[in-house]
Amino acid sequence: MDDKLAKHSDSPDVGELIKEYKRSLDEGLSLSDIRDSEDTRFARWSGQSDDGKKWSKNLTEGVQAFPFDGASDCRVYLADQIIGDCVDMLTVAHSRADLRVNPVELTDTEPSAAATTLVNWVRTSMQNDLQREAELLANYTNTYGWAAMFVGWDQQATLRNKPITMEQLIMVAQESDPASILAELPEMVADKERADQAAELLMQFVPDLKKRRANKIIKELRDDGAAVFPEAYLCRNRPSIVALKPHEEISIPPETIDIQNARVIFRRQYLTEVELRSKVTTENWDEKFVDAAMNTSGRSLNYLDQTTLTGLVSEFNRSDNLVEVVYAYTRQIDANGVPSIYYTIFCPLISDVDGNKLFALHEMLDYAHNQYPFVLFRRENVTRRVVESRGVPDIVKTWQNEIKVQRDSIFDATSFETMPPLQVSKRLGMANKIGPGVQLPVTKAGDYAWLQPPSRPPATAFSLIEAIQEQADAYFGRANEKIPTTQTQAKQQRMVNEWLRCYSEVYRQMFRLCVQYLSPEELMRITSSQASEAITQDAVRFDFNLKFNVSEMDNEMVKAKMQTIAQAIVPLDVGGTIDRSKLVNKLLRAVAPESAEELLTDQQGASRKLYEQTKGEITGMLVGIEATYQDMSNEPTAGTKMQFAQEIASSSPGVQEAMQGNELFKELFSKYMQNLNMGVSQQQNKQVGLTGVAPVGQGGGQA
Numbered sequence: 001m002d003d004k005l006a007k008h009s010d011s012p013d014v015g016e017l018i019k020e021y022k023r024s025l026d027e028g029l030s031l032s033d034i035r036d037s038e039d040t041r042f043a044r045w046s047g048q049s050d051d052g053k054k055w056s057k058n059l060t061e062g063v064q065a066f067p068f069d070g071a072s073d074c075r076v077y078l079a080d081q082i083i084g085d086c087v088d089m090l091t092v093a094h095s096r097a098d099l100r101v102n103p104v105e106l107t108d109t110e111p112s113a114a115a116t117t118l119v120n121w122v123r124t125s126m127q128n129d130l131q132r133e134a135e136l137l138a139n140y141t142n143t144y145g146w147a148a149m150f151v152g153w154d155q156q157a158t159l160r161n162k163p164i165t166m167e168q169l170i171m172v173a174q175e176s177d178p179a180s181i182l183a184e185l186p187e188m189v190a191d192k193e194r195a196d197q198a199a200e201l202l203m204q205f206v207p208d209l210k211k212r213r214a215n216k217i218i219k220e221l222r223d224d225g226a227a228v229f230p231e232a233y234l235c236r237n238r239p240s241i242v243a244l245k246p247h248e249e250i251s252i253p254p255e256t257i258d259i260q261n262a263r264v265i266f267r268r269q270y271l272t273e274v275e276l277r278s279k280v281t282t283e284n285w286d287e288k289f290v291d292a293a294m295n296t297s298g299r300s301l302n303y304l305d306q307t308t309l310t311g312l313v314s315e316f317n318r319s320d321n322l323v324e325v326v327y328a329y330t331r332q333i334d335a336n337g338v339p340s341i342y343y344t345i346f347c348p349l350i351s352d353v354d355g356n357k358l359f360a361l362h363e364m365l366d367y368a369h370n371q372y373p374f375v376l377f378r379r380e381n382v383t384r385r386v387v388e389s390r391g392v393p394d395i396v397k398t399w400q401n402e403i404k405v406q407r408d409s410i411f412d413a414t415s416f417e418t419m420p421p422l423q424v425s426k427r428l429g430m431a432n433k434i435g436p437g438v439q440l441p442v443t444k445a446g447d448y449a450w451l452q453p454p455s456r457p458p459a460t461a462f463s464l465i466e467a468i469q470e471q472a473d474a475y476f477g478r479a480n481e482k483i484p485t486t487q488t489q490a491k492q493q494r495m496v497n498e499w500l501r502c503y504s505e506v507y508r509q510m511f512r513l514c515v516q517y518l519s520p521e522e523l524m525r526i527t528s529s530q531a532s533e534a535i536t537q538d539a540v541r542f543d544f545n546l547k548f549n550v551s552e553m554d555n556e557m558v559k560a561k562m563q564t565i566a567q568a569i570v571p572l573d574v575g576g577t578i579d580r581s582k583l584v585n586k587l588l589r590a591v592a593p594e595s596a597e598e599l600l601t602d603q604q605g606a607s608r609k610l611y612e613q614t615k616g617e618i619t620g621m622l623v624g625i626e627a628t629y630q631d632m633s634n635e636p637t638a639g640t641k642m643q644f645a646q647e648i649a650s651s652s653p654g655v656q657e658a659m660q661g662n663e664l665f666k667e668l669f670s671k672y673m674q675n676l677n678m679g680v681s682q683q684q685n686k687q688v689g690l691t692g693v694a695p696v697g698q699g700g701g702q703a
Helices: 014-026 032-039 080-097 108-126 125-143 166-175 181-188 192-205 211-224 272-283 287-294 392-418 458-476 483-515 520-527 531-539 555-572 580-591 593-599 603-622 638-651 653-661 664-689
Strands: 098-104 146-165 224-246 264-271 300-305 313-317 323-333 341-347 361-364 375-376 422-425 447-450 540-549
Touching: 014 300, 014 323, 014 341, 014 483, 032 080, 032 108, 032 125, 032 181, 032 392, 080 125, 080 392, 080 458, 098 108, 098 341, 108 125, 108 224, 108 483, 108 531, 108 540, 125 146, 125 224, 125 392, 146 166, 181 192, 181 211, 181 653, 192 211, 192 483, 211 224, 264 272, 272 287, 272 323, 287 323, 300 323, 375 483, 392 458, 483 540, 483 653, 540 638, 603 638, 603 653, 603 664, 638 653, 638 664, 653 664
Parallel strands: none
Antiparallel strands: 098 540, 146 224, 146 375, 264 323, 300 313, 323 341, 341 361, 422 447
């Protein structure tokens, strides 16, 4: 059987898309699971009361509160607490993760540095959006088992007032083709008889300029020599990300294993009338579709309002004025057999009007990476199908109920112990009430007696609750003194690794879109590198990696690591195998991640800065300025500066000439090198003091 969505046509099969959309909702193990997950997380059930007690009046008619009216009905938020802990860890991991764009080939080293700068610019400029959507995404993923991030490009144009003078207009006319009508514009403006013609010409060069405004501009130019006209410009031109809630904001066919190989992906949005009608002008939406869609305002296909007997998704009336609109993304083959991604915008509540299938827009997605603009996040990978990934509430529902039962029993037992039932002689009936200081008349002993409540030590309930908590902590990798730290960190690290692996793909797509939509001038300004040209030529040759070690969240462990590295490992590095710039980078990010971006420069930038400093000091010596000598007792850059100084001296004709005939320069340069050599010697002496020997190349021998 042919797949009706596989082949591209200029007129999409909206009916088939609506059919698939409904199937993605009611066959995706989602209809009741979504509601059950939310009810478990937020501790919701029918018959609840605000005071946390059971009352028969709140239950179905004929059902009595158990074990008695006013019994405990406490809310236990085990699922919510676990999800909150996971969200905290994942969002911190994302904000503190080290992002690297690694080259695939050796020749890609410099372009990869420019690519890293570009992606870090995205992280900085979109910091608020990234943090907000990361928190939502982590909540969705852990609550429902999976979620997705939409990655697109947001390009918005608006108008701003731009001043123009008659002199500027004359210059524009002079620089234009003499045969062009634009060359006559200053004359038209100055001639009242041709003012209308000048206004018409101005309207051709200024989009959406009305005739009345154009006439006013021409008059102001003629009378005052200056005017202000509206100029269109891009007020927003950057990547856009949106965390999508499964089955409400995004849905996929239930058989989907890899989202990039899905037959179709649906993204649902709710738009106001203003947003909807503005799409006709800004995005070329079909006006007939918009008119028909407005008739569905306040209605939608509600994924929670299913008919349990048939499993069909039903139409649902909402209390708002929003219009449900669905974007359907499909990978289709055109007439030439070339696969591309197309998207169709439709409203599931209108399939046709007067026999015509209606849709807002149907066109090819022009993203150069040729991928669906979605990145899938799964909480677990225990089966291949996406929709079978379980959320936290699915796993802890029974544990949470067990804790609730124990806590309710403790409350109810306390109530019985505080005021147990009273045995009263039949002849007394209920004539008297029990209370502090109340006098009860009796005729014989035993008229009143407390009923002995069932005996059950409260410690049993507390022990069960503690055991369940420990079980949950062990399962989800939460800190617990009874669980080995290595086991806890292993689970946390696995969760963080999977989270960051998916986020790496988010940054990869954002990077590809930046390369596609930002101008070469913008890329150059952002990266400050000639290599920006290289990243536009082949944007797929980089590996994106986000890494974060969960042990860095333990301050005591970080402190111990730093002491070990500084006191035991670095002194043994007699061969210089440790990259100290990278070491400082890692240590600073672990100790003060909030300040790392301000204090750190990239390795190339730091090296370049040190080189420029050395060159500046040598340049000063050429004109007789003595360098400022440093205290070299603890100067790790001495060796690098000495190497730079030697390179400059050997490659600069001016320095070589000064060496031959300028005695002052020779003396200044000699002292400068002696100072640097002292620094190198000091570092070597520290190593010898720890190891007892010096390498042979450094005049090694017994210390």
